[in-house]
Amino acid sequence: MRTCCEVAGHKFSIEFPESYTRVPALAQYSPFTVEPDSSDLLFSLEVVESLPELDLKLVYDQQTEPGETKIRLFRCRQGWYCESAPTSESPVAARFLMSEDFSKGILEITAEGDPLFALNNSLMIQYAFSTASKGTLEMHASVIVNDGRGYLFTARSGTGKSTQSRMWLKAIEGSRLLNDDNPVVRVLDDGRAWVFGTPWSGKTPCYRNESAPVGAFVQIRRCSENKATRLGVVESYANLYSSCSGFKSDRAMADGLHATLAACVSSVPCFVLDCLPDEDAARVCCKAVKNV
């Protein structure tokens, strides 16, 4: 069973063996499906019953908050190997081997693992790594589109990104949610940054194959009052840097991410919004981002 998808202009395929008994429902990928024999695929992910023996060297062991996805990344002769679990207390769900250039991924879903979690997580990693050198950022953000512009709200998990989006939906007319957890930002040939909906939206089922030019990046911080402040270049860069996925210790990936971050920071205003979780925060935010 083979499905081809396109997210933010990058195509990839997902394949399960015909005999596989645990194929998850792939409804979130439906809006992104394209013709199955696309020849210009950026990468492919193939699910297998088991991976071969690997000689591993640990290069990244994520320090997670309780409840956050746990990821460990290794290098091996074949390329890269990644293990994911839903939390640091859960057993490993996905064992994922990627070629050196990330174009070929093979995934073993463990007996204890949830197939959809294993697939989604591995795809997101493979997507982030293979697009890092192509003007593309996979971001941790919630996105509202209003009057033809996309506004990305960034912050650590639980700080209030989704709340800010909800407040816009309530208080700012003409707002629409594009994605609630993992949108993709891509800088196009003309230097403009666009934000795209993706099949990955955290706990909110918001899977929209739509896009908009980025109007602003807004970092959310909890505060006892509502105040928006424009950020300078370095602070803007720091904000985006910490909100995008990618293995920054890999020089080529870091260079690619930097180029895209620099383009975003040079062309899109960034703000920090100190705020309460209320509708006034959305109004203060809206006023700031539209008055640039």
Place this chain on the structure above:
Amino acid sequence: MKIKEGFRMRSILDAHMVVPEGPGMEGYNKMIALNASAAYLWENVEGKDFDVMTLTSLLVDKYDIDQETASRDAAKLLGEWVEAGVIED
């Protein structure tokens, strides 16, 4: 002393910052902004052994300032870098 492995200077137009990009640095959550003269110094000592005298000489070479001023500025900047944790002996 040297700049710790993994800290890289990145530039956007005329803004410069030190970014932690090395292996094992994922927990380091600070970025350091460098002004033009700090960026000049960083570029010239990256990957090399240096001390406050090296920085002083570089400042005297590039800017029209006396040894004493250069020495004070170099010491101050080096102190900031050490405090930020980007320098190792």
